[in-house]
Amino acid sequence: MARVMMKGNVAAAEAAIRAGVDIFAGYPITPSTETLETLSYRMAEEGRTFIQAESEIASINIILGAAACGARALTTSSGPGMALKQEGFSYAARYELPYVCMNVQRWGPGLGMLDSGQSDYLRDTRAGGNGDYRHIVYAPDSVQELVDDMYEAFDVSQKYRMGVIILSEGYLGQMMEPVELPPYKHPERPQDWGLDGTGKVGLRQLCEWYTVPRAHALLPERQGRLQKVYDEMQRYEVLDVEDADYVLVAFGLPARVCMDAVRTMRAQGERVGLIRPKLVFPYPEDAFKKVNPHVKGFISVETNDFGQMIQDVALTAKKVFPERNVPTYCYTYGAGAPRVQEVVDFCRRVSGGLQK
Numbered sequence: 524m525a526r527v528m529m530k531g532n533v534a535a536a537e538a539a540i541r542a543g544v545d546i547f548a549g550y551p552i553t554p555s556t557e558t559l560e561t562l563s564y565r566m567a568e569e570g571r572t573f574i575q576a577e578s579e580i581a582s583i584n585i586i587l588g589a590a591a592c593g594a595r596a597l598t599t600s601s602g603p604g605m606a607l608k609q610e611g612f613s614y615a616a617r618y619e620l621p622y623v624c625m626n627v628q629r630w631g632p633g634l635g636m637l638d639s640g641q642s643d644y645l646r647d648t649r650a651g652g653n654g655d656y657r658h659i660v661y662a663p664d665s666v667q668e669l670v671d672d673m674y675e676a677f678d679v680s681q682k683y684r685m686g687v688i689i690l691s692e693g694y695l696g697q698m699m700e701p702v703e704l705p706p707y708k709h710p711e712r713p714q715d716w717g718l719d720g721t722g723k724v725g726l727r728q729l730c731e732w733y734t735v736p737r738a739h740a741l742l743p744e745r746q747g748r749l750q751k752v753y754d755e756m757q758r759y760e761v762l763d764v765e766d767a768d769y770v771l772v773a774f775g776l777p778a779r780v781c782m783d784a785v786r787t788m789r790a791q792g793e794r795v796g797l798i799r800p801k802l803v804f805p806y807p808e809d810a811f812k813k814v815n816p817h818v819k820g821f822i823s824v825e826t827n828d829f830g831q832m833i834q835d836v837a838l839t840a841k842k843v844f845p846e847r848n849v850p851t852y853c854y855t856y857g858a859g860a861p862r863v864q865e866v867v868d869f870c871r872r873v874s875g876g877l878q879k
Contacts, residue, residue: 532557555627583611593717616656621680639693759807767796
């Protein structure tokens with residue numbers, strides 16, 4: 524198929540259409556609104572359901588109801604809109620409802636600002652709201668990967684009966700790149716767990732979960748399912764880590780900058796590598812097992828103010844290298860995207876002993 528130039532948000536919408544999405548419910552918010560705008564007419568063209576809800580809270584509850592009936596359901600948002608969806612996410616997790624949500628991240632607390640950032644990592648990888656649950660979280664670094672992730676996400680959410688988040692970024696949603704669009708899927712319907720209106724099929728039995736004996740009985744099953752996600756969803760890319768003295772760790776757009784930084788430093792004889800998580804939950808522990816056993820340090824590169832993924836980098840380094848206290852550092856750029864030379868300069872401060 525020929526490649527076409529598409530904006531990230533628009534390409535994600537088209538990928539969802541081709542993945543068989545049945546219903547979209549959302550509310551406009553920059554920098555994610557083009558997905559909603561595109562689906563407002565594409566869903567109608569395909570005979571599917573589009574709802575611009577009155578709020579973010581309404582949109583996630585519409586998604587919850589549609590998913591309970593076995594529909595492939597999608598919502599999108601950004602920053603504060605994602606915060607408003609958290610209670611709905613938690614209720615969906617109680618009933619093991621699969622859905623997809625794309626977060627086109629912007630920088631900062633409160634309303635933040637419209638610039639790109641990675642401010643939502645901790646909330647989206649740990650899951651906000653109340654209770655014990657997780658999302659599977661994709662972290663694309665290109666418009667093509669955004670398309671590929673969205674196309675797969677509905678299958679993954681239904682396979683594991685979990686919500687899936689596409690952790691996009693403001694710049695990624697707004698930039699244009701050539702993409703190859705996938706063919707249309709024709710998913711099996713109805714789902715055997717979806718409500719069918721008779722009261723005899725679907726989720727009725729889950730209402731019995733939260734008696735204490737029932738919760739204890741189901742605990743091994745729930746833990747086993749999450750372990751299966753850890754085992755089966757290890758997704759990552761590595762570059763020159765086998766002999767690296769220092770390894771950069773970055774996801775999304777900063778990873779593209781770090782890839783150029785690694786090549787720049789390698790050309791000058793400096794042994795630096797890169798781990799790029801393609802999924803940030805589950806975190807790619809297997810990637811760290813490929814690193815030089817004598818590595819001197821890991822450097823997390825993030826576009827936020829205080830460092831968030833650094834927690835996963837440090838924990839994973841400790842798990843993979845339990846006999847060594849491998850130092851972990853964090854380059855927090857703030858809003859936007861760092862330049863290659865800025866990442867190179869930070870790496871050299873670390874290797875030169877100037878960075879604590």
